[in-house]
Amino acid sequence: MNWSWIDLAFPWIGAAAALVLLALMFGTDLLRGQPSSSRWRDFVWLSWMAVVAYLLHNVEEYGIDLLGHRHAFPDALCAALKLPPYPGCPIPPAFYLAVNLPLFWIVAPLAAVLSRRHPLVGFALYSVIFTNGLVHLVMVLVLGEAYNPGLLTAVVLFLPLSAWVGYACFGKNRLRYAAMALIVSWGVVLHVILAGSMISFVNGLISSGTLVCVQIINAALLLPVFWLGEKWHGSVLA
Numbered sequence: 308m309n310w311s312w313i314d315l316a317f318p319w320i321g322a323a324a325a326l327v328l329l330a331l332m333f334g335t336d337l338l339r340g341q342p343s344s345s346r347w348r349d350f351v352w353l354s355w356m357a358v359v360a361y362l363l364h365n366v367e368e369y370g371i372d373l374l375g376h377r378h379a380f381p382d383a384l385c386a387a388l389k390l391p392p393y394p395g396c397p398i399p400p401a402f403y404l405a406v407n408l409p410l411f412w413i414v415a416p417l418a419a420v421l422s423r424r425h426p427l428v429g430f431a432l433y434s435v436i437f438t439n440g441l442v443h444l445v446m447v448l449v450l451g452e453a454y455n456p457g458l459l460t461a462v463v464l465f466l467p468l469s470a471w472v473g474y475a476c477f478g479k480n481r482l483r484y485a486a487m488a489l490i491v492s493w494g495v496v497l498h499v500i501l502a503g504s505m506i507s508f509v510n511g512l513i514s515s516g517t518l519v520c521v522q523i524i525n526a527a528l529l530l531p532v533f534w535l536g537e538k539w540h541g542s543v544l545a
Contacts, residue, residue, distance in 0.1 A: 314400050315378060317408065318370035321362035328359050340423055348475050354422035354429030357436055358415045360468055364439075364460040365407060372456040379456040387450060388509060398505065399515045405522035406501065410435070414526050421530075427486050430476070431493075431533040433469055438494030440465030489536045493529075500525050 336342040340351030368380035385396035415432045422429020443461035504521040507513045
C-alpha cells in the first residue's frame with residue numbers, strides 16, 4: 308500500500324505538537340485556569356492534557372507501535388473486521404485522516420481553549436479517551452491477542468487520566484455527576500457512529516465519500532453537544 312505523506316506524517320506532526328504543549332503545560336502557566344491551585348486539579352490544564360494524551364496515542368497507532376510496527380493500526384483494524392490487510396483492505400486511507408485530524412487537531416484544541424469559560428466543553432475529549440481506552444481492552448479480550456496498536460497508551464494514559472478527572476473534577480463543589488454521565492454516554496455514541504458507518508461501508512450500504520463525511524460530522528458534533536449539555540443544566544457546577 309502506497310500511503311500518502313500525510314498518512315505517514317500526521318502522527319509525528321502531532322507528536323511535535325504534544326511536546327510543545329507539554330513544555331508549555333509544565334514550564335509555564337499559559338495553559339492553566341487557576342495558577343494558584345494544583346495543575347492536576349485545574350480544569351483548563353486537564354483539558355489540554357486530554358489533547359496531549361490523544362496526540363501521543365496517535366503515535367502508537369499510526370507512527371510506531373510497541374512491537375516496532377509502523378503505521379500498524381489500519382491493518383489491525385482490517386484484521387479485526389475479518390478483512391485482508393492493505394492493499395486488499397477496502398477501507399479508504401482517507402477514513403483514518405477523517406477520524407483523527409478534524410477531532411484531534413481542530414476540535415480538541417478548540418475545546419481546551421473554550422474550557423476557561425465552559426469547563427464541560429473542555430472535558431469533551433474525555434468522552435473519546437475513556438471509551439477508546441475501553442475499546443482497546445475489549446479488543447484484547449475479543450480477539451485473544453495480548454496487544455493491539457494503541458493499547459499501551461490506552462492503559463498508561465487514557466484510563467488512568469480519565470479516572471483521575473472523574474475523581475478530582477466531579478462531585479461536591481465541582482462538576483455535576485450528570486455532566487460525567489454525558490461524557491461517558493456521548494463517548495459511546497461517537498464510537499457507535501464511527502463503527503456503524505465503517506460496517507455500513509464494508510457491507511456496501513454507503514460510499515467511501517459518505518464514510519469520510521460521517522467522521523468529520525462526528526467530530527464536529529462534539530463541541531455543540533457539550534455546549535448544549537452545559538446550557539441544559541443551567542450550571543455544570545454542583
